[in-house]
Amino acid sequence: MSGRADRRVRRLGRRWERPSREGGASVTEEAEERLDRYAELLRDSPINLVSRGARASVRERHIVESRAVVEHLNPRPDSSWLDLGTGGGLPGIVLAIERPDVEVVLADARAKKVREVERFCAVLGVANAAVRCGRAEQLARDPELRGRFDGVLVRALGTLPVVAELARGFVGPGGEIVAVKGPGVDAELEAGRSAADMLGLDIESVEEVADAATVVRLVRFRAVGAPPATTPRADGVPQRHPLA
Numbered sequence: 220m221s222g223r224a225d226r227r228v229r230r231l232g233r234r235w236e237r238p239s240r241e242g243g244a245s246v247t248e249e250a251e252e253r254l255d256r257y258a259e260l261l262r263d264s265p266i267n268l269v270s271r272g273a274r275a276s277v278r279e280r281h282i283v284e285s286r287a288v289v290e291h292l293n294p295r296p297d298s299s300w301l302d303l304g305t306g307g308g309l310p311g312i313v314l315a316i317e318r319p320d321v322e323v324v325l326a327d328a329r330a331k332k333v334r335e336v337e338r339f340c341a342v343l344g345v346a347n348a349a350v351r352c353g354r355a356e357q358l359a360r361d362p363e364l365r366g367r368f369d370g371v372l373v374r375a376l377g378t379l380p381v382v383a384e385l386a387r388g389f390v391g392p393g394g395e396i397v398a399v400k401g402p403g404v405d406a407e408l409e410a411g412r413s414a415a416d417m418l419g420l421d422i423e424s425v426e427e428v429a430d431a432a433t434v435v436r437l438v439r440f441r442a443v444g445a446p447p448a449t450t451p452r453a454d455g456v457p458q459r460h461p462l463a
């Protein structure tokens with residue numbers, strides 16, 4: 220899908236700016252409308268995709284945070300990103316809406332959630348996202364997915380060692396894994412570094428995201444080579460026995 224770069228997007232310094240369409244709504248207005256609609260879909264879904272308590276404030280709690288993450292991440296145009304453990308599509312659907320020039324794959328182990336995310340993408344007309352169902356431990360062995368992404372974005376999938384192991388198979392040399400974490404991430408960093416060493420990853424940075432309603436930190440891992448052949452371990456093992 221990298222060939223489907225949105226020609227409306229042009230480079231301005233390090234950031235990318237979407238010019239308005241002539242005679243029509245700007246891409247930003249369009250994105251705004253889609254994000255509002257996405258918040259409604261999440262709130263009204265018959266599946267519990269966000270906690271009951273957060274339903275009334277989906278826009279403020281989840282969309283605003285995901286948007287701030289996407290803005291901070293500012294992925295390279297034409298790059299391909301995997302949202303692993305996407306649940307109801309967070310933050311991957313927001314990434315796909317905000318950045319039509321980026322290819323996004325949304326993956327989750329739960330078929331019910333994946334079907335719902337497929338429905339959301341269809342209703343929202345999100346053309347640059349594809350959806351895959353399966354456990355990371357299995358999907359990372361699929362030759363079509365192994366080592367093929369520029370980056371993996373992960374929110375609320377587990378501790379840093381779990382995230383690093385589940386995501387590692389999807390990125391080759393130079394690829395990145397970005398974990399969206401909260402203020403408590405410092406307590407996971409030592410274990411995260413130790414797991415990273417075993418997986419051929421470096422923790423490159425821990426970055427504070429501006430403009431999120433709550434404290435959000437991004438932990439950025441960089442792959443220093445191909446994924447180890449034995450990574451990830453069998454289904455459930457990364458969560459039950461995290462690398463440390």
Ligand SMILES: C[S@@+](CC[C@H](N)C(=O)[O-])C[C@H]1O[C@@H](n2cnc3c(N)ncnc32)[C@H](O)[C@@H]1O
Pocket residue numbers: 303304305306307308309310326327328329332353354355356373374375376385
């Ligand atoms: C707490 S939810 C987070 C969902 C979403 N990222 C968010 O921020 O709202 C974690 C999701 O990860 C999925 N998941 C858990 N283990 C997984 C695995 N091994 N492979 C793929 N998905 C997994 C679950 O099905 C669930 O939808």
